[in-house]
Amino acid sequence: MAKQYGMVIQVAKCIGCQACTVACKFQNEVPEGQYRTKSPVFGPIGTYPNVAMYFEKEACQMCQKAPCVNVCPTKASHYDENGLVMIDPDKCVGCKYCLTACPYDARFINAKTGAADKCTFCFEERVSKGLKPACVSTCVGGSLSFGDVNDPNSDVAKILTKSKSEFRKAEFGTHPSIYYIFDGVVR
Amino acid sequence: MDIFWGIPSEEHIAWGGMIALYLFLAGIAGGGFLTASLTDLFSKERPTKLIKTGAYIAPVAIIFGLGLLVLDLSKPFFFWKLLININTNSVMSIGTYIISVFVSLAFVYAYLVWAESATTLTGIWAKLVQFSSRFFVLRKPVALLGAIFAICTTTYTGFLLSAITTNTLWSVPFLGLVGVPFLAVLFLVSGVSTGLAATLLGAAKSDGLKIYKKLDIAFIVMEMILLALLYLTVNPIYFNGSMATLFWIGVVGIGLVLPLVLSVYGLYKHSKWVAPVYGMVIVGGLCLRYFIVYSGQLF
Ligand code: SF4
Ligand code: SF4
Ligand code: SF4
Numbered sequence: 001m002a003k004q005y006g007m008v009i010q011v012a013k014c015i016g017c018q019a020c021t022v023a024c025k026f027q028n029e030v031p032e033g034q035y036r037t038k039s040p041v042f043g044p045i046g047t048y049p050n051v052a053m054y055f056e057k058e059a060c061q062m063c064q065k066a067p068c069v070n071v072c073p074t075k076a077s078h079y080d081e082n083g084l085v086m087i088d089p090d091k092c093v094g095c096k097y098c099l100t101a102c103p104y105d106a107r108f109i110n111a112k113t114g115a116a117d118k119c120t121f122c123f124e125e126r127v128s129k130g131l132k133p134a135c136v137s138t139c140v141g142g143s144l145s146f147g148d149v150n151d152p153n154s155d156v157a158k159i160l161t162k163s164k165s166e167f168r169k170a171e172f173g174t175h176p177s178i179y180y181i182f183d184g185v186v187r
Numbered sequence: 188m189d190i191f192w193g194i195p196s197e198e199h200i201a202w203g204g205m206i207a208l209y210l211f212l213a214g215i216a217g218g219g220f221l222t223a224s225l226t227d228l229f230s231k232e233r234p235t236k237l238i239k240t241g242a243y244i245a246p247v248a249i250i251f252g253l254g255l256l257v258l259d260l261s262k263p264f265f266f267w268k269l270l271i272n273i274n275t276n277s278v279m280s281i282g283t284y285i286i287s288v289f290v291s292l293a294f295v296y297a298y299l300v301w302a303e304s305a306t307t308l309t310g311i312w313a314k315l316v317q318f319s320s321r322f323f324v325l326r327k328p329v330a331l332l333g334a335i336f337a338i339c340t341t342t343y344t345g346f347l348l349s350a351i352t353t354n355t356l357w358s359v360p361f362l363g364l365v366g367v368p369f370l371a372v373l374f375l376v377s378g379v380s381t382g383l384a385a386t387l388l389g390a391a392k393s394d395g396l397k398i399y400k401k402l403d404i405a406f407i408v409m410e411m412i413l414l415a416l417l418y419l420t421v422n423p424i425y426f427n428g429s430m431a432t433l434f435w436i437g438v439v440g441i442g443l444v445l446p447l448v449l450s451v452y453g454l455y456k457h458s459k460w461v462a463p464v465y466g467m468v469i470v471g472g473l474c475l476r477y478f479i480v481y482s483g484q485l486f
Contacts, residue, residue: 010218019379025464067351067353069349070276070277070350071276071277071278071279071351072274072277073269073272073273073277073280073283074268074269074272074274074277074280075272075274076272091268091272092262092268093260093261093262093266093268094260094261094262094265095259095260095266095269095279096201096202096259096261097277097279099201100201100202100351100354100484101351101353102353103353105199109261113263114261115261115262169328172352174353
């Protein structure tokens with residue numbers, strides 16, 4: 001079966017340390033004030049002693065039916081040979097149509113290149129060399145896993161068979177490749 | 188979700204005032220062209236001043252609008268890549284070609300209208316006009332083809348936003364019809380109305396405008412019905428906060444109610460009301476574009 005890269009986020013394990021946020025900026029030289037990923041806090045909700053909060057790592061969801069690819073007038077936003085959404089900064093004119101189309105607010109105009117930018121799964125720099133993405137490698141709580149969901153022996157496939165996962169904003173029919181597991185999280 | 192652990196929130200508005208202004212100007216251009224070309228094609232009196240005004244407004248407005256569009260790109264010097272890399276799935280990519288054809292036709296038409304009435308020229312200009320006189324027969328075909336592309340351009344401004352299917356304000360369908368975006372209909376009506384208003388402003392002193400003034404009243408009423416429909420169909424959150432002020436005062440008050448009251452009154456009593464009435468229609472059209480562009484991204 002063809003490779004299908006995906007990231008699994010076990011929300012309960014995330015301690016909100018933002019190591020992923022920083023590792024991503026470091027790996028990808030993301031300009032100041034801009035982020036390919038962040039892990040914002042949700043909550044706290046409830047009253048003492050039943051107070052809960054959690055962190056949700058947010059980045060490009062690597063949609064398999066990506067609105068950003070559909071609308072891009074120059075085909076700068078495209079699917080690569082693995083079906084991942086990538087941006088060719090050379091073709092991009094910076095029209096920001098994709099920014100308005102992405103329901104996850106995952107994109108920004110890179111202040112250095114002037115082109116649209118977002119998470120790439122660290123594909124060129126790391127995954128193609130057999131490494132895990134920077135955010136996954138560095139994850140302190142062990143919340144992030146990455147791999148081929150079609151390979152039953154991969155970390156991600158194993159976790160996904162054990163636990164029920166969700167997609168963010170599934171109602172838009174974007175078919176994301178980021179799986180959120182909320183087991184043990186009070187929402 | 189804005190502030191968390193010291194990391195500031197990001198800008199959520201991708202398209203701002205420049206895009207709103209561009210959509211507005213494209214509407215004026217389309218509406219101006221339609222006013223001029225349809226008059227040219229179907230009117231027996233063919234009021235010269237009115238045709239000229241509309242024919243000149245179109246290329247000026249669309250070029251100004253396109254200039255803003257290019258400036259809004261983060262890489263304005265690479266705008267030509269829009270012309271060589273085509274994505275047939277992308278409304279913007281298709282629109283680039285529609286607008287290019289419209290711009291060309293608008294310029295040719297404006298030239299033909301100008302040249303045919305330019306009788307007092309001397310020197311090189313006279314020679315140019317004389318040389319091109321053999322093309323004067325093309326005026327009506329150009330008017331007709333241009334009218335079609337004017338309609339396409341004006342509706343395109345709606346399709347551009349409605350193609351964002353993940354935006355529940357922009358992509359709302361017209362009367363629930365699949366494939367007929369509300370904004371395409373709304374921007375067509377508003378574009379024709381503002382384009383007609385701009386033309387009437389320019390031709391304010393000529394006679395025989397009564398039919399056009401009546402038409403504009405009809406468009407204002409149509410727009411009111413459309414906006415009422417929109418208000419009732421979409422999530423009320425889009426009409427909140429500062430957007431409420433813009434909508435009720437700018438779009439509804441200045442753009443529709445006041446001009447309607449004044450033009451019903453002015454139409455039969457004072458023809459001097461042309462400037463304030465049509466000025467307000469134009470301001471209202473601009474407010475409408477701002478409202479739709481911003482509100483769709485704020486909530
Ligand atoms: S999350 Fe946004 S940027 Fe990423 S693939 Fe989906 S639509 Fe495109
Ligand atoms: S900003 Fe770049 S990547 Fe995004 S739609 Fe425009 S050309 Fe495509
Ligand atoms: S996969 Fe790479 S680019 Fe994407 S959020 Fe993680 S570190 Fe950043």
